[in-house]
Amino acid sequence: MPIFPSFAPPSSFRLGLRAITGKSGKSVISSTVRSISTRHNPSTSCFRYSSNGAHSPLRILANRYSYNISSRRSVGTLFRFRAITEYISLPDSYEDAEGLPFRKEDLNQREVQKIFGSHITAQNANKLLRILHGRRVAGTLEDPNLRVNTAHFNDSDQAKALKYLRANIPVDEIINAGLRAEDELKYLEEQQGKENVEQQPGGTSSQDSRSSKNVKKVNVPTGKLPKPPKSDSPYGESQFDRIRAKNIAKREAEEKRLAEEQRKREEEEALKNIGTLQTQQEKPKALSPRMQKWTERASSDWKEPPKMKAWERLLPSLAMTILVCAACAAYAAMYTPPARSNRLWPDIPPAAATCLALIGINLLCWAAWKLPPLWGILNRYMIVVAATPRPLQLIGATFSHHSLSHAAMNMFMLWFFGTRLHDDVGRGNFLAIYFASGTLGFMGSLANLVLLKGLDFTTLGASGAVYGIIAAFFWLHKHDEFKLFGYPPDPMSGPQGLYFIALILGLHVLPLISKKAHNLDVASHLLGLLGGVVSADLVKKHMDDKARIRAERLKNMGTLEKSVQVKDLEKTPPASDGR
Structure with missing residues (x-):
């Protein structure tokens, strides 16, 4: 089951080499190989001195035919004087x-x-x-x-x-x-x-x-x-003494130069200057009265986080997580697809319509962060704040992004994998996986911030929900083979879905071990992956049960129809022969 259409990538190296060298590409390569593999390749200095004066390497190459001597002889005679x-x-x-x-x-x-x-x-x-x-x-x-x-x-x-x-x-x-x-x-x-x-x-x-x-x-x-005197030895100064003195002099000169650069850099920083123009650093621009008013309304006047125990911060959000997961399970079990005439966009496939609606909500929330009057509401409900957590933040942060690049990456992955998962499980199951994974991911992130990192951190983004969608898709196709860009070619088999899940886990476990996660919310991603795998397994079991019940119903309906047809035949009188 290939994810991307297959194509044969051209050799960029060969195309570039032919474009540069033309038809003489093979000769250039062969001459290069011969020059590299030559055993006796004497190294030449940057300058050489001769009876015609000292010349740079470019001048030597340009006038090499003016010397009436062979290359071997020039190496032996021209470099004798220094x-x-x-x-x-x-x-x-x-x-x-x-x-x-x-x-x-x-x-x-x-x-x-x-x-x-x-x-x-x-x-x-x-x-x-x-x-x-x-x-x-x-x-x-x-x-x-x-x-x-x-x-x-x-x-x-x-x-x-x-x-x-x-x-x-x-x-x-x-x-x-x-x-x-x-x-x-x-x-x-x-x-x-x-x-x-x-x-x-x-x-x-x-x-x-x-x-x-x-x-x-x-x-x-x-x-x-x-x-x-450079040496106390009665035998005079040796070659090693001269080499050591030369190295010491170079080191001292380099240290002096570095110290001078450091001194100038410190003076520039002390004077708050930038570069060599010695321009004074500009002060931050003062906010307009209207912008200052909205900033004050959106900001808290607390000098420190409210004193609360860890369970007091986590328990309400944990209850909200359980409630959301239960609601998602009920919604997936009770959802009935509407008729085409009752759909909002009847001409668009259901998978595309669902994913486009989610993408539109995410982009609207990103645009809302650009409007200062909305900052107060967004800070309360659209971002997870470890110091003052609110249960609704777990759901609102799933649709919220500060940077356009973050939103664009998440929306691309949502469209790419979401439409495929939607075709496999339907709208009810798809939305249940999305919301359950996003809420569970932010619950894990909140617990990580409160218990380990600290109360000065915040988090937002649809990454947990998107990782849940990706994990659910690969878990439903865990034994199916995938090919990327047509590779590996037939008859070789491609990696299975389990390999991609393991790859995603490895990319998130390595930053934890090396402590280079920086501002990456690894806890949200990992809990989102876990939520996607568990949700996909439950959805598959539910769909298998529904398919089995439907098959049994059809089977029973077929037996009932046969019995009704037999009774009708028994009640029907025999046809007269016309007498």
């Missing part, structure tokens, strides 16, 4: 006047002319590039004391050189400058501590300290602060 780009790797012999090499070979005159023009020689251009590259690594680009080494270069050439270096040699100038500033601060603190020691009794004279300080300043390499 320019120093990190402050932590700055050599102790570095001086600003000499700079740092930015590539393996200097630029030739033709390359210099493309960058600077013809007014500067290749020797001077390479010197300027080395000095500026060294400052980028040392974090001294903005140091005014070092401009004497580039004073004979005009500002235009310096700007062009810096643009070329930034475009071809990636250096994180901000981090390097931050590390340089930290080292300067430590150096100044150490010098201040030494001065304080020298000024103490027993120390050297002020003249000696000044002379020693001047000697130290002379001995400091230009643009480079003296580093303390």
